[in-house]
Amino acid sequence: MADKKLVAATFTPFDSKCEVNLSQIGPYIDYLTKRQGVKSVFVNGTTGESLSLSVAERKMLAEEWCKKAKGKMEVIVHVGCMSLKDSQELARHAVEIQADAIAVMAPFFLKPKTAEALRLYLQEVALAAPILPFYYYHIPAITGVHVPARDVIANIQELIPMFRGVKFSDTDLMDLGQCVSSSPPQWSFLYGVDEQLLAGLAMGADGAAGSTYNYLGCHANKLIAAFKNCDLDRAREIQFKLQELLSCARNFGFDLGVNKQLMINVSGLLLGPPRLPVMPCPPSNVQAIAKKYLEIFPEC
16 A cells, blocks of 8 residues: 555744744744654645735745745645636746645636536646646535536546646545546545544545644554554544544634644644634633643643
8 A cells, every 4th residue: 555645734824913924934844744744735725724815925935835845845835716817827836936736726706617617727727837746626615616526537637637636625435435436546635624534545545634734643644554554443543532632622613713723832833813804712712622632642
């Protein structure tokens, strides 16, 4: 069984005024690689509040991540926007800064209604970065585009020769399974529902990409290793612990604001508050979640 990749969907560091704070990216990379064993990042995605950032801010962040991570970790840059022109601009920039790959979610103001429309949109973005591996970022709970991923990627390599897989952030495991079973073996499917990672692996996911791997990466890596070694009892034990923590977090409204503050508490990084309209998490709430974190995961 090939090695399975764990990807942290990164938070965007802000200062107290919610301006981008590039100074934290170097320490962020050190924390992920040395403390969490994470060697790949997904930058400017949902966790990174990408659609709350300007194109200039997204370029600045992507460039700093690529610069500081060079030789240390893989950087996948999400370039999806509501505007095709903006997505193409970010894709061209990703080539310039030597990103390792790009990813694109479906636009969700004026939504594509069919798989064909979405494929053509993805093709137009990919043409702006023809040398970079390309991933479709499937996240229907956010985009409201409920076209099955299997339909989107059918014959997509004819339109996008550098197509390499899907960041699959959906609970529809039948759709995931059909993607895996009908795709070339060199494509990668990164499962994005952290609380059921084990199920995604069982359906053939090549790894995982999610926000909680910023601070739970070492444990997710142990889960993946247990699965690879066919130790399902151990893999389930870890998955159930992850679920216990996330269930606790949901009691406090586990949104991006809560998630980011938990990362700050666990890592010690100065990532700042989320940007409006996301509200910061009350300190008492995160303290309760952090306490549960330490109870469940006293090590790492």
